[in-house]
Amino acid sequence: MDRFVSNTTSRLDAKGRVSVPASFRSVLGRDGFDGLYCYPTLDQAAIDAGGHALLAEIDSLIGRFPPYSQEREELRVALYGRSATLKIDGEGRVMLTEELKSHAGIVDSVAFVGLGHKFQMWEPERFRAHLAKATATVRALTRRLGSHSPDSDPGARE
Amino acid sequence: MDRFVSNTTSRLDAKGRVSVPASFRSVLGRDGFDGLYCYPTLDQAAIDAGGHALLAEIDSLIGRFPPYSQEREELRVALYGRSATLKIDGEGRVMLTEELKSHAGIVDSVAFVGLGHKFQMWEPERFRAHLAKATATVRALTRRLGSHSPDSDPGARE
DNA sequence: TGGGTGTTTATGGGCGTCAATGGAAGCTGT
DNA sequence: ACAGCTTCCATTGACGCCCATAAACACCCA
Numbered sequence: 001m002d003r004f005v006s007n008t009t010s011r012l013d014a015k016g017r018v019s020v021p022a023s024f025r026s027v028l029g030r031d032g033f034d035g036l037y038c039y040p041t042l043d044q045a046a047i048d049a050g051g052h053a054l055l056a057e058i059d060s061l062i063g064r065f066p067p068y069s070q071e072r073e074e075l076r077v078a079l080y081g082r083s084a085t086l087k088i089d090g091e092g093r094v095m096l097t098e099e100l101k102s103h104a105g106i107v108d109s110v111a112f113v114g115l116g117h118k119f120q121m122w123e124p125e126r127f128r129a130h131l132a133k134a135t136a137t138v139r140a141l142t143r144r145l146g147s148h149s150p151d152s153d154p155g156a157r158e
Numbered sequence: 159m160d161r162f163v164s165n166t167t168s169r170l171d172a173k174g175r176v177s178v179p180a181s182f183r184s185v186l187g188r189d190g191f192d193g194l195y196c197y198p199t200l201d202q203a204a205i206d207a208g209g210h211a212l213l214a215e216i217d218s219l220i221g222r223f224p225p226y227s228q229e230r231e232e233l234r235v236a237l238y239g240r241s242a243t244l245k246i247d248g249e250g251r252v253m254l255t256e257e258l259k260s261h262a263g264i265v266d267s268v269a270f271v272g273l274g275h276k277f278q279m280w281e282p283e284r285f286r287a288h289l290a291k292a293t294a295t296v297r298a299l300t301r302r303l304g305s306h307s308p309d310s311d312p313g314a315r316e
Numbered sequence: 317t318g319g320g321t322g323t324t325t326a327t328g329g330g331c332g333t334c335a336a337t338g339g340a341a342g343c344t345g346t
Numbered sequence: 347a348c349a350g351c352t353t354c355c356a357t358t359g360a361c362g363c364c365c366a367t368a369a370a371c372a373c374c375c376a
Binding site: 013 | 324325326327328329
């Protein structure tokens with residue numbers, strides 16, 4: 001597998017460290033990035049994280065704007081200026097910065113959510129709410145797409 | 159990592175010295191530039207800083223204007239003429255010149271902000287305001303680009 | 317199919333190293 | 347000789363790195 005999938009929750013220990021799920025670490029290893037590149041998700045109370053694939057996405061986003069334009073400079077500040085490269089210790093743990101934690105409302109536990117080329121970290125309760133909302137949106141979407149969705153099985157709730 | 163990312167704040171000591179963050183120093187070391195190349199940011203109350211990569215950017219910016227044009231000469235003055243190469247002492251500290259400090263409004267503490275190929279130094283409070291503005295702009299931008307999931311809530315619940 | 321066993325992951329803590337900071341001593345030019 | 351820098355040293359506290367235990371899972375074999 002070469003992308004981040006599934007989601008798990010783990011707790012911060014007394015030193016503020018948290019284990020990155022093993023499956024995510026193996027994707028990062030394949031990506032070749034040393035450490036974990038993170039920044040506050042722009043429009044959500046979450047943290048975006050990944051490796052080279054994520055950096056490439058950021059570069060392409062910035063590259064869409066003309067050099068020296070104000071938009072470009074502000075993107076730089078928002079993306080580079082707020083990001084952090086976290087070190088992953090021998091046991092696969094990272095320490096989140098204060099800024100990242102406060103943006104996501106993370107206190108003592110983190111939900112890791114795979115999104116393909118990157119993953120997100122959420123405060124678990126917020127993620128539950130976010131997921132419920134997203135699920136509702138998706139239901140409406142598939143319904144609108146015509147053919148009733150293949151797996152819209154009632155009763156499949158948390 | 160080969161670029162400046164993240165942001166940290168540190169204080170000037172009694173002699174006016176300030177520690178450049180270790181991660182920035184390691185990028186500078188890789189860049190090969192001895193010291194820290196600085197100049198007042200043209201359109202902001204901040205200081206631009208970096209090494210060879212920054213010098214290269216300046217050259218390319220100046221090169222966009224026709225030789226001997228007035229714009230070109232004025233850019234030269236603004237970028238070369240106001241710049242300073244600060245020495246980095248054994249402990250990774252620099253001393254800002256009076257001109258740099260007054261341009262950025264820096265008194266007793268400095269926010270270091272990574273922007274990829276260069277970084278900036280801000281008076282911390284001003285940086286907070288600047289970051290808030292940039293973040294707002296970028297949110298609007300990314301929404302317009304549709305680069306994020308359509309997360310608009312049709313039926314907000316919770 | 318169930319029990320047992322071995323491997324991998326998660327988690328907790330100890331210790332050494334390095335970064336950040338403060339201060340003192342040596343230079344240099346005026 | 348003095349002021350302003352620069353270089354050097356000392357302290358503290360955070361963080362990186364290592365080991366030790368425990369829990370989860372997978373695998374194998376009876």
